[in-house]
Amino acid sequence: MPFPTLPAVFEATLAAQGYGEPTPVQAAVLSETRTDADLLVSAQTGSGKTVAFGLSIGPTLLQDQPRLGKPGAPLALVIAPTRELAQQVGRELEWLYAQAGAQVVCCVGGMDARQEARRLQAGCHIVVGTPGRLRDHMERGRADFSALRAIVLDEADEMLDLGFKDDLEAILDSTPEDKRTLLFSATLAKDIVALARQYQRDAVRIDTTVRDVPHGDIEYRAIRVVPNELEWAVVNVLRFYATGGALVFCATRESVRHLFGSLRERGFSAVALSGEMSQKERTDALQALRDGHARVCVATDVAARGLDLPDLNLVIHAELPQNKAALLHRSGRTGRAGRKGMSVLLVPTTRQKKAEILLRSAGIQAQWSGPPSAEAIRAADRDRLMADPILQEAGSEEDQALAASLLAAVGPDQVAQALIRLYRSRLPEPEDVFEPIPEPRRQKPERMERGARQKDRDEGQGGGQGGFAGVPWFRLSVGRTSNADPKWLIPLICRLGHITKNDIGAIRIFDRETLFEINPKVADRFLHAVDAHPDESTRIEPVLDKGFSRPPPRKQGPGKGGPYVSAKAGPKGPAKGPAKGPGKGSHKGRDNGAGNGPVKAGKKSFRKKVRMD
Incomplete structure (x- = not known):
């Protein structure tokens, strides 16, 4: 299904980015014919919400003009719960509104507030930020929201969970009454509905979530491990599914530090991400993942929302999530925008019952197994080596001449063996892990006199x-x-x-x-x-x-x-x-x-x- 009719600047931009057809949430949001309607949208994480609300508020900002005018007081405000999500939304809107001439300013905690203030005072069209930093700019007179035509609350449920209710209300109270208000949330709990009723006018309700059905693009696996081999199981899972990037979740900062150090020691290109890190450290870690300099990110649940990492095919729950919501949000980092992904739960034998309850509550049918063995990993390495595209690529004349000289000097067997050693030298060694035998449910022992x-x-x-x-x-x-x-x-x-x-x-x-x-x-x-x-x-x-x-x-x-x-x-x-x-x-x-x-x-x-x- 193609995109609905859009302003010409957006059609050209979407075509340039390779967007052929909308995701379900984009199609549902853009099908609303009233361009001035408030929207209350529930959608799964990773469903393309940023492009959806970016396109939805486009006609409101452009008002039949081909481009936006000279930057001044912001016309649109987007509020997100975390720094990483706000920065990601800002980058998305920059390319989406590039041909419309939009100036986008991002205001988040941990960054230079004075530089943000200078950019706000110089004029802009769209402001993206976190609640605390936006309120601070507003109360200091650095941000003027009196000319807003649209405001978007992204991940509203998370913002309320993090205690930003007072900040949101202070910001919303300072905005014009005739603006459009778009509220996006993974769930519509009572506090979300109350917030919508207070600040929205006859909002159109859009629900694109599917109840009790797991994400169709994510394959779930539950791997039984003995409790003292969790770290080794992480190593073998990373080695067995060695394609693309991976995100490994731990429950505490200390666990992140320990596992990150262990993976780096074994030769994995890994970065860490937790709440105790400075903004620069977190930004550098994410940039290393986006640039391909790192393949594994070890993180706490601070990374469970809003992050869209490129080529992320694997999520590993090194420690079980606390509840269904955490499981779904963690797993939702993969399988995004139509890509396939895998979510692996490492289940200690002592916590199998908890894992079963967790999966059942989320409506997930996971495939149970033991951890990948060292033999299975080495067999997968052989298959990946034989299928490596570099073996099929045609070399240049210089390459062919050097190859002929090399074969004549040392022979084909030596060249092949050297290639295999070079290939293996870049791979961390797999661990010898024990595969626990599934135990039947324990019966209460008979009482003895x-x-x-x-x-x-x-x-x-x-x-x-x-x-x-x-x-x-x-x-x-x-x-x-x-x-x-x-x-x-x-x-x-x-x-x-x-x-x-x-x-x-x-x-x-x-x-x-x-x-x-x-x-x-x-x-x-x-x-x-x-x-x-x-x-x-x-x-x-x-x-x-x-x-x-x-x-x-x-x-x-x-x-x-x-x-x-x-x-x-x-x-x-x-x-x-x-x-x-x-x-x-x-x-x-x-x-x-x-x-x-x-x-x-x-x-x-x-x-x-x-x-x-």
């Missing part, structure tokens, strides 16, 4: 004191003589066995070895993982005879100097002497762990104790 449970413990079934019936024990070749301590033993066991600390039960530390329980539900997976990743310095093997290297001491009751200590994190530093335990007795070695006795590991009844024997 107190007497029977105590009997099992007393008889040492399942491995010894502090355990439960049928719990397997494993032996670690590190003991007290190697300064064994739960503070580093538990992370070590988790890393080697691809489990979490909640899957570790009682721990007993001897002179030259450590015995520990593993939850029966993950014992087979744990054994497979430690066999696949042998470490000679810290061997782990099952205790097949369910016995110990030496008889364990008898369990002492409260007040008798019982030797149990908790494996939970607690007071830092070495033990300074015996600590008083329950009753009057001292508990030898309690400071090697922390806490004051047995502590439940999570919601299950699988308890974690450490015994220093």
